[in-house]
Each structure stands twice: as structure tokens, then as C-alpha cells.
Amino acid sequence: MSTRILEYFNYEQDKSLIHRFDPRTKMLFVIVLTCYTILFRDLVPLMLLFAGVTPLVLLAKFFKKWLRAMITVLPLVLLIIILNALLLKNVPSPTTAGLAMGFRFLILAEVFGIFFQTVSPDELSQMFIKFRFPYSLAWAISTAYRFIPTLTKETAIIVAAQKARGLQIDRGNIFKRLKNMIPLLIPIFASAFRRSWQLAEAIESRGWNAMKKRTFLYSLRLKWWDYLTLLLLFGLFALFLLQVIKQYPLPSWMLWQLPEKYELKSLAIAFWSWLKNLFQK
Amino acid sequence: MTYTPVIELKNVTFKYKNCDKFALENVNFQVAQGDFVLLVGYSGSGKSTLLKTLNGLIPHFYSGLFGGDVKLFGESIAEKKTAQLAKTIGFVFQNPENQLSALTVEREIAFPLENFAIPRQEIRRRVNEIIALLDLEKIQDKSPFAISGGEQQLTAIGSALALDPPILVFDETTSHLSPQSATKIIKKIAELNREQGKTVILSEHRLDRNLQYVTKIAYIESGQLKAFGPPREVLHNKNYPLELYPRITSLYEQLKKVTDNFAILPEKHRKQLLAVPEPLTIDDFLLFIKGGRESV
Amino acid sequence: MIEFRDVYFRYAKKNPDVLKGISFKITDGELVALVGKNGAGKTTLLKHIIGLLKPTKGEVWINNENIIKKPISELAQTVGLAFQNPNHQLFAETVEKELAFGPKNLGMPEEEQERMVQKIAENFNITHLLQKSPLELSGGERRLVSIASVLTMGQKILVLDEPTFGQDYRQKKRLGTYLCDLRNKGITVFIVTHDIDFILDYFPRVIVLVDGQIIADGESKTILQDELLIQQADLEKPILLEIQEKVAKMTNQEYLPATSEVEFIEKFKDILLQAASQEGKK
Structure with a gap:
């Protein structure tokens, strides 16, 4: 399960429409959408948001992966809904609120998913540079990311090598097992350390931070479609701020709630009495 | 005009922290413009340590006791940072996987230029030049993690060349490669030496395929420079171990021994053979055999 | 004895086969070198010998037993395997402990452990390193220690991935001589290497693996003369x-x-x- 979720946030090299947007545009998109998701507490507007964001998943060409991830987290979403529906107090319809929570979770998952699916670690670091973060930080982020596959591969080799020397990892009680980890952990750390040391030497030898300022062969540049989208997003953000300050009441259709008889609690009670009846017969 | 060596080491001594033995002991030598120096020595003899003093990685990167002076083009590098020396000295390391970090091969080559704040158009031009020079067109947009070891080392060489440094240092650059790619890389290095006049220092285990390009051998043993000079001179130095002879030379020596210094041959013939310089490479050996056959 | 019977292997269902019908037999006391380009499947093949990977089709037999159901811990008693990069296995505080790690895992009596460590250390001329930390050693020395740390386990079958990597002439010669000695004691040695001179000097038999298939298997003298085979295996002609x-x-x-x-x-x-x-x- 955890690998699926990791995979979900893993950048996929593709040339989809969404990939072509500047990471800064996508960053603002994430911020604005997150604001709205937190702003709304009612089911209808959140469902609308969800319906609005889902096509972007298709545009970013990661529908399959998204679906798989959604199925994986479905139990969690159901748990959120049920717990809210059964335990929430002081709301007119706990089930509606629970469903709203579920959708909130899904929207956030989608929004962050789209971001990490379509922003490469390199773009991410370039974005940091544009935001005037120190270059070393940006470099460290993208480099660490690039070394993940190497480190995973290396760990597998280390496990294999020690097993071949007769190491039995899953033998004995917990202390014995922890002790068995030492022949794995030491080479893993030593290797990672050696790797970073050698890399440091190599980049130092090629003039790392030789000048206070540096130039870039490539850097991010906003395109017309970015400007357009940014404009739209800033507009939405302004609306959001306005709403936060003024607290306009939402139109009544947006405040729609589940009728009392469809409340999870009442459904559960009805089901329980039906079951009871069945057995009493 | 006085002669200034490209590289000059004066009494260079280094002892790693927590180590009781000296890794380098009073090393002195001078390398001239255009030299191709092969650094030879057993594993653990201090080859890497010596190379790392050339651009200040030692002592700046390693704690320990450092003594002596390293001069590049007559200037001491003691006060200089390794990063600043990148314009003078290009360094390529042993492990292809642990010296590359950029998104693509092209950007790996651009990296040193970016560090020195070279304008973008200029970076573009230089990167294209190097890609053409090292035939990297096919992989220029690939990740340095998705190419073969030989290609990775070529990328590292490209990156080291970016700032056009007059000196190139190779620390066992081919030892992780298959023999075919290793030979290719050595040929490339020799080309840089011959055609661009780069001064090259290279440490290697394989002698046979390299000696044809080499102008000087430096033999190091337990941190001491035991012999330095033109290949034949160094091989005849009593400090130089027979085990580190190039295979060809060692075959020749054996042949000389079983024929009792060619005494089994007629005198005229023998003189002729002894006059041929001792073979270091395959071509030398052919010359020797030819000499043996066509002596008149 | 190592025997592969039409072994196929792929890492995942969707992936292509890495090994495509590998069959060969190595009898006790043979010295065999496996050569081939990087990515031809050499390491994948090696991993099958000790059960780190199981064939998707076909069988691997070690000493007349199909090893499909045998756990690695049991196979480690018969087969010793040293990977290419010593940094992937060295971990102990001292070289001595490193060498004793394998024998200890196999449950070898302590006296026997000590004897093995001493013997191997002498053979490899690394007695002076015994009290040092393996992390302090030079690359070549580390390689030697990592091989030695497998040899101390005293198995009947030895599998070494690129044992001459980063080693100087003296170390190679010592290693080669030692492997020949082992052969005389009936131990099978199977290595992967690119070091053609090492093969010619010590390994009478060569198997050439190209793209997951064995394209030649026979006397090294003969095979190493074949220009095409040498080209295909990314090797160089012996000097x-x-x-x-x-x-x-x-x-x-x-x-x-x-x-x-x-x-x-x-x-x-x-x-x-x-x-x-x-x-x-x-």
C-alpha cells in the first residue's frame, strides 16, 4: 500500500498539457485550491470542486494511477466518512458533514497528486531558485531525489550480499532481529556517506559556488498560458479572500443536506431492527 | 625566459587524521606543458592522495597533517579554494555513479560554467562544442543515471573540460569500466593531450594499453615517489618493481633471459637486437621482431 | 556441481526475459569464467546459484538437488557468493571480525572459525590488516577482504562477481594462484569478469553470455581467439x-x-x- 502511495506522488515524465505549465503556476493552483477546500465545509461546493478538478487528472494523463491510488485509500476515506457520520455532534446532518470531509480529502489528494505528477524535481528546485531560496538547498533537493532509485537498488544488493554470507534477518526475538540489522545498516550508511562525500569532491572540483552569483543554462520562463492561468488563479484567490473577510452566506442550494432518514445513524438503526426482525421470525 | 613547470610539488607530505602512517612523504616532482604522466603504484600506495593535492581537495577536504607546497603554473595553490581551481585543473574521478548529479548530460557539462556565472549564450556554445568533441549527441538529453559506465565517464570528462582547464587529472577513471570502454576513454584522453595540448596526469592499473601515449611515469610506493621520468628510464630504475612491468616488457625481459641476452644468436644479430629500444607497447614489440628478422 | 536446466527469468511479469533458456553444467573442481556485456544478465545468473532469485521457468540444481525450495540460509552452507562492490558487504569493526562473520552465521565452531580466518588472511597476505577497520582500507584492499570474507566460510562452490576489479597485478596473481589451489581441493570456482588476461592465466573454461543467452561455452584458449565473440562480450583481445x-x-x-x-x-x-x-x- 505504501509503495502505491509513494508511486502516486512520483513524478512521471510526460508531455501532457498540464506538464507544460510552469511549476509556479501549478504551485499557485495548489495554494488556491487548498484554500477553497478548507473554506468550504458543505458537501455541495466540495463535490463541485471535486468534479472540477478531476478532469485535470485526465489532462495530466495519470488517470489510471490516480484510480489505483484512490482504490488503495478508499478504506481510509470510508473510515473518515463513517467516523464523522457517527461521532460528529452539533451539526444538523453528521453524514453530510462526513461526506464533505471525505471529498475534502479526495480533492487535496488530487491537487497535490497533479502537482507532483507533473512537476519534475528539477523544476521544483528551479522554482525554489526563482523564489530566491539558496542554490545549495535547491540543488540538494533535486539531487537527493535523483539518488533515490540508486539507493533503493543499492539497498537490495546489500541485503542480497549479506544473505549470501548466511545472515538471517528474520530469525530470533526482537533484539536478535535488531542486531541482525547491523550488517545491513552499516554498509547502507557507509555507502551513502561515501557517495555524498565523493559527490561533494566532484562538484567542488568543478567549481561549486565559485562565484557569488551563478548563471543557468535553463531557467523557468512563464508562457502566455501561464500568465492567463495565473490571472485566473489570482482572481479566484481574491474571491477567496473576499469571502473570508465578508463571510457572504452561500446560496441555499449549496447548503443542501441529506434528509434525516438517510443519515448513517438512522440507516444503521433501521438495518439493525430489520436484522433483529429477521432473526426473531 | 625562465621555465615554469605546469605542476610543481615541493616536499608534499600528508598524514590522514587517525592514521599513523604518512600517506605522502616528501613528494617532489615537476610536470611540463603537454606531458602525459602515468601514475603507477600498488593499491593503497597513495596515488589518489597525491592526485587530490593537485587541486587542494587535500588538505581542504580531509583533515590531517599537510606539509609542502603545490604550485600550478608557478603559483602556490595553498591559499586557493578547490572550486576556484576548476578553471586551471579538471578532475575526473573513479566512480562514474558518484560524480554526476544533473538532470541531463548536457546540464552536467553546463554545471561548471554555471558556477562561474558564464552568460547563457556562452554556456550554450561551449556545451555544444564539448558534446561534439566527445560525440555525446545521442545522450545529451538523457539522465546521467540512465547511460552506460563508459558514457558516464565521458560525461564527467566533458564536465571537467567545460572551463577549458589546461591540466586534466584522472583518478583511475577507467577502473570501473569494461576493457573496451576503458580503451575508448584512454584514446579520448590521449587525443585531448595531443590535439588540445592538455597536460594529463592519470592513475591506472592497466599499463599495456596506455603506455603508447605516456611521456612520463611516476612510480609511488608507500607514499614516496620512488621513480619519475620517461617510461624506459623509470622501468630501469632499481626501485621499480618487476611486477608492475607492462606485460609486453615483461615478456621481452623473459625472452632476453631464456636466450641469455640473445647470446644464442649470431653476434651481429645480437647487437642489432640489443640496439632496438626495449618494447613497451605492442607496436614496439613488432618493431623488435622486425629488427630481429630484417637485420642486415 | 552447478547445473542450469533451461532457465528463464524475468524481474516482473511485464518485463522482458533477462535469462532466456540458460543451460550449462559445471562439475566439481572446475574453474569457470562467465563473460558478457554489462546488462547481459551475468549478475542475474549468479543470483540464481544461491537462490537469491528463482527461475520463472526451468531449474537450477546444486550438488544434484533442485534448489527451488531451499532457503538461502541453507544454500549459503554450500555456495559462497561475493558481489562486485566490497562496500556493499563490509561492516564489522575489524577485518578479523569481518572474516569471521560468515563462518559464525554458518554455526562453525569458534576454533575452526579462527583457523579459517588465519589461513585465509595468510593466503591473501592481509594478516597485517586484521586489526584495522575495513572502512579504512584502500579500494583494492577492501575488494580483497570482501572476497576473503566469503572464502572463510569454506563452501564447496565459490561464486565471485568481478573479483579482480580495482586490484593491482600482485593482488591478482595472489588471488589467481589461490583459486587454482582451491580447485585442486575439489572446490568449484565460478566468476564473472572482464579481465581477459586473468581468464587466460587461470580459467580453462569460459561461458559467453549475450543478451540472456549462452552463445559459447568451452575452452578459454579457443574462445578468446574468436574475434566476434570477444566483440560481442565487450572484451578485449588478450595481449x-x-x-x-x-x-x-x-x-x-x-x-x-x-x-x-x-x-x-x-x-x-x-x-x-x-x-x-x-x-x-x-
Whole structure:
């Protein structure tokens, strides 16, 4: 399960429409959408948001992966809904609120998913540079990311090598097992350390931070479609701020709630009495 | 005009922290413009340590006791940072996987230029030049993690060349490669030496395929420079171990021994053979055999 | 004895086969070298011998037993495997403990452990390193220690991935001689290598793996003369042979190479004598 979720946030090299947007545009998109998701507490507007964001998943060409991830987290979403529906107090319809929570979770998952699916670690670091973060930080982020596959591969080799020397990892009680980890952990750390040391030497030898300022062969540049989208997003953000300050009441259709008889609690009670009846017969 | 060596080491001594033995002991030598120096020595003899003093990685990167002076083009590098020396000295390391970090091969080559704040158009031009020079067109947009070891080392060489440094240092650059790619890389290095006049220092285990390009051998043993000079001179130095002879030379020596210094041959013939310089490479050996056959 | 019977392997269902019908048999006391390009499947093949990977099709037999159901811990008693990069296995505080790690895992009695460590350390000339930390050693020394740390387990079958990597001539010679000694004791040694001179000097049999298939299996002297095979396996012609080939070409003689140094010297002694006598006739 955890690998699926990791995979979900893993950048996929593709040339989809969404990939072509500047990471800064996508960053603002994430911020604005997150604001709205937190702003709304009612089911209808959140469902609308969800319906609005889902096509972007298709545009970013990661529908399959998204679906798989959604199925994986479905139990969690159901748990959120049920717990809210059964335990929430002081709301007119706990089930509606629970469903709203579920959708909130899904929207956030989608929004962050789209971001990490379509922003490469390199773009991410370039974005940091544009935001005037120190270059070393940006470099460290993208480099660490690039070394993940190497480190995973290396760990597998280390496990294999020690097993071949007769190491039995899953033998004995917990202390014995922890002790068995030492022949794995030491080479893993030593290797990672050696790797970073050698890399440091190599980049130092090629003039790392030789000048206070540096130039870039490539850097991010906003395109017309970015400007357009940014404009739209800033507009939405302004609306959001306005709403936060003024607290306009939402139109009544947006405040729609589940009728009392469809409340999870009442459904559960009805089901329980039906079951009871069945057995009493 | 006085002669200034490209590289000059004066009494260079280094002892790693927590180590009781000296890794380098009073090393002195001078390398001239255009030299191709092969650094030879057993594993653990201090080859890497010596190379790392050339651009200040030692002592700046390693704690320990450092003594002596390293001069590049007559200037001491003691006060200089390794990063600043990148314009003078290009360094390529042993492990292809642990010296590359950029998104693509092209950007790996651009990296040193970016560090020195070279304008973008200029970076573009230089990167294209190097890609053409090292035939990297096919992989220029690939990740340095998705190419073969030989290609990775070529990328590292490209990156080291970016700032056009007059000196190139190779620390066992081919030892992780298959023999075919290793030979290719050595040929490339020799080309840089011959055609661009780069001064090259290279440490290697394989002698046979390299000696044809080499102008000087430096033999190091337990941190001491035991012999330095033109290949034949160094091989005849009593400090130089027979085990580190190039295979060809060692075959020749054996042949000389079983024929009792060619005494089994007629005198005229023998003189002729002894006059041929001792073979270091395959071509030398052919010359020797030819000499043996066509002596008149 | 190692036997592969039509072994196929792929890492995941969707992926292509890495091994495509591998069959070969190595009897006790043989020295065999596996050669091939990087990515041809050499390491994948090695991992099958100790059960780190299981064939998707076909069988692997070790000492007349199909190992499909055997756990690695049990196989480790018979097969020793050292991977290419020593940094992937060295971890102990001292070289001595490193060497004793394998035997300890196998449950070898302590006296026996000590004896093995001493013996191997002497054979490899690393006794002076025993009290050092493996992390302090140079690359070549580390490689040697990592191989030694497998040899101390005393298995009947030894599998080594690129054992000569980063080693100087002296270390290689010592290793080669030691492996030959093992062979004389009936131990099977199977290595992956690119070091063609090492093969010619010590390994009578070569298996050539190209793209997951064995394209040649036989006497190394013969195989290493085959230009095409050498090309396909990303190797280089052994110096010994290259010289003779060029000399043959130069002198318009038939290319009948000597494959050991001793023969080589004899051959060229004759060539020189011949040349001299021909001239004498003139």
C-alpha cells in the first residue's frame, strides 16, 4: 500500500498539457485550491470542486494511477466518512458533514497528486531558485531525489550480499532481529556517506559556488498560458479572500443536506431492527 | 625566459587524521606543458592522495597533517579554494555513479560554467562544442543515471573540460569500466593531450594499453615517489618493481633471459637486437621482431 | 556441481526475459569464467546459484538437488557468493571480525572459525590488516577482504562477481594462484569478469553470455581467439594473443597462438633463431 502511495506522488515524465505549465503556476493552483477546500465545509461546493478538478487528472494523463491510488485509500476515506457520520455532534446532518470531509480529502489528494505528477524535481528546485531560496538547498533537493532509485537498488544488493554470507534477518526475538540489522545498516550508511562525500569532491572540483552569483543554462520562463492561468488563479484567490473577510452566506442550494432518514445513524438503526426482525421470525 | 613547470610539488607530505602512517612523504616532482604522466603504484600506495593535492581537495577536504607546497603554473595553490581551481585543473574521478548529479548530460557539462556565472549564450556554445568533441549527441538529453559506465565517464570528462582547464587529472577513471570502454576513454584522453595540448596526469592499473601515449611515469610506493621520468628510464630504475612491468616488457625481459641476452644468436644479430629500444607497447614489440628478422 | 536446466527469468511479469533458456553444467573442481556485456544478465545468473532469485521457468540444481525450495540460509552452507562492490558487504569493526562473520552465521565452531580466518588472511597476505577497520582500507584492499570474507566460510562452490576489479597485478596473481589451489581441493570456482588476461592465466573454461543467452561455452584458449565473440562480450583481445596475431600478419605466417607465457617465450625464441639461421644461409 505504501509503495502505491509513494508511486502516486512520483513524478512521471510526460508531455501532457498540464506538464507544460510552469511549476509556479501549478504551485499557485495548489495554494488556491487548498484554500477553497478548507473554506468550504458543505458537501455541495466540495463535490463541485471535486468534479472540477478531476478532469485535470485526465489532462495530466495519470488517470489510471490516480484510480489505483484512490482504490488503495478508499478504506481510509470510508473510515473518515463513517467516523464523522457517527461521532460528529452539533451539526444538523453528521453524514453530510462526513461526506464533505471525505471529498475534502479526495480533492487535496488530487491537487497535490497533479502537482507532483507533473512537476519534475528539477523544476521544483528551479522554482525554489526563482523564489530566491539558496542554490545549495535547491540543488540538494533535486539531487537527493535523483539518488533515490540508486539507493533503493543499492539497498537490495546489500541485503542480497549479506544473505549470501548466511545472515538471517528474520530469525530470533526482537533484539536478535535488531542486531541482525547491523550488517545491513552499516554498509547502507557507509555507502551513502561515501557517495555524498565523493559527490561533494566532484562538484567542488568543478567549481561549486565559485562565484557569488551563478548563471543557468535553463531557467523557468512563464508562457502566455501561464500568465492567463495565473490571472485566473489570482482572481479566484481574491474571491477567496473576499469571502473570508465578508463571510457572504452561500446560496441555499449549496447548503443542501441529506434528509434525516438517510443519515448513517438512522440507516444503521433501521438495518439493525430489520436484522433483529429477521432473526426473531 | 625562465621555465615554469605546469605542476610543481615541493616536499608534499600528508598524514590522514587517525592514521599513523604518512600517506605522502616528501613528494617532489615537476610536470611540463603537454606531458602525459602515468601514475603507477600498488593499491593503497597513495596515488589518489597525491592526485587530490593537485587541486587542494587535500588538505581542504580531509583533515590531517599537510606539509609542502603545490604550485600550478608557478603559483602556490595553498591559499586557493578547490572550486576556484576548476578553471586551471579538471578532475575526473573513479566512480562514474558518484560524480554526476544533473538532470541531463548536457546540464552536467553546463554545471561548471554555471558556477562561474558564464552568460547563457556562452554556456550554450561551449556545451555544444564539448558534446561534439566527445560525440555525446545521442545522450545529451538523457539522465546521467540512465547511460552506460563508459558514457558516464565521458560525461564527467566533458564536465571537467567545460572551463577549458589546461591540466586534466584522472583518478583511475577507467577502473570501473569494461576493457573496451576503458580503451575508448584512454584514446579520448590521449587525443585531448595531443590535439588540445592538455597536460594529463592519470592513475591506472592497466599499463599495456596506455603506455603508447605516456611521456612520463611516476612510480609511488608507500607514499614516496620512488621513480619519475620517461617510461624506459623509470622501468630501469632499481626501485621499480618487476611486477608492475607492462606485460609486453615483461615478456621481452623473459625472452632476453631464456636466450641469455640473445647470446644464442649470431653476434651481429645480437647487437642489432640489443640496439632496438626495449618494447613497451605492442607496436614496439613488432618493431623488435622486425629488427630481429630484417637485420642486415 | 552447478547445473542450469533451461532457465528463464524475468524481474516482473511485464518485463522482458533477462535469462532466456540458460543451460550449462559445471562439475566439481572446475574453474569457470562467465563473460558478457554489462546488462547481459551475468549478475542475474549468479543470483540464481544461491537462490537469491528463482527461475520463472526451468531449474537450477546444486550438488544434484533442485534448489527451488531451499532457503538461502541453507544454500549459503554450500555456495559462497561475493558481489562486485566490497562496500556493499563490509561492516564489522575489524577485518578479523569481518572474516569471521560468515563462518559464525554458518554455526562453525569458534576454533575452526579462527583457523579459517588465519589461513585465509595468510593466503591473501592481509594478516597485517586484521586489526584495522575495513572502512579504512584502500579500494583494492577492501575488494580483497570482501572476497576473503566469503572464502572463510569454506563452501564447496565459490561464486565471485568481478573479483579482480580495482586490484593491482600482485593482488591478482595472489588471488589467481589461490583459486587454482582451491580447485585442486575439489572446490568449484565460478566468476564473472572482464579481465581477459586473468581468464587466460587461470580459467580453462569460459561461458559467453549475450543478451540472456549462452552463445559459447568451452575452452578459454579457443574462445578468446574468436574475434566476434570477444566483440560481442565487450572484451578485449588478450595481449598475448594480440601480439602473436600481429606478428603472424607481419611475417605472413599462420596464426597458431601460444596461450601461456611459457609457450609464448619458447615460440619467440624459435622465431628469433629461425630468422638468424635464414640469414646465416644467405
